[in-house]
Amino acid sequence: MNEQICKECGLQLRGRTDKRFCNDSCRNAFNNRINSKENNILKIINKQLKKNRKILKQFLADEKMYKINTHKLLTEGYSFSYHTHRITTAKGHEYIFCYEYGFLELGDDLFLIVKSSQKGKRIVSNNNQRNE
Ligand SMILES: [Zn+2]
Numbered sequence: 001m002n003e004q005i006c007k008e009c010g011l012q013l014r015g016r017t018d019k020r021f022c023n024d025s026c027r028n029a030f031n032n033r034i035n036s037k038e039n040n041i042l043k044i045i046n047k048q049l050k051k052n053r054k055i056l057k058q059f060l061a062d063e064k065m066y067k068i069n070t071h072k073l074l075t076e077g078y079s080f081s082y083h084t085h086r087i088t089t090a091k092g093h094e095y096i097f098c099y100e101y102g103f104l105e106l107g108d109d110l111f112l113i114v115k116s117s118q119k120g121k122r123i124v125s126n127n128n129q130r131n132e
Contacts, residue, residue: 048082049098056101056113066113068103073111087116 004013008026013019021027055076060066073080087095087102095102095114103111 045082048079049084052078052082052098053101056098056103057115060101060113060115064114067106068111068113069109070111071109 004017004019005011006013006022006026007020008030009022011022013022021030055073055078058076059068059072083096083098083102085097087097089095093104095104097116100116101113102116103113106112
């Protein structure tokens with residue numbers, strides 16, 4: 001006897017043992033719910049990433065690099081939990097990026113904001129060398 005139940009409505013399923021839903025409308029309802037849950041997670045993360053990028057962009061403005069402390073970043077709503085990628089320079093400095101804007105932790109609660117005008121290591125390395 002088939003003891004499977006529909007994943008959407010919980011009713012007992014009959015027939016094929018590989019069935020997971022009693023009908024198309026239960027399948028659609030289930031899949032829509034999963035998709036909207038996933039979309040919400042993506043939306044929340046993307047929103048914070050965009051916010052982080054905007055904050056770095058605003059502080060950097062037209063400068064090549066800009067020093068800032070943690071407090072100023074947090075006050076604007078920056079979240080250190082979210083970034084898009086990290087780039088380690090030849091000298092071993094690790095920049096943390098939100099899209100094309102990133103920062104290097106300098107210690108003493110200071111960060112150096114930079115912009116990568118191209119993808120890859122070279123631009124950041126150049127910025128880094130100019131700084132030293
Ligand atoms: Zn069902």
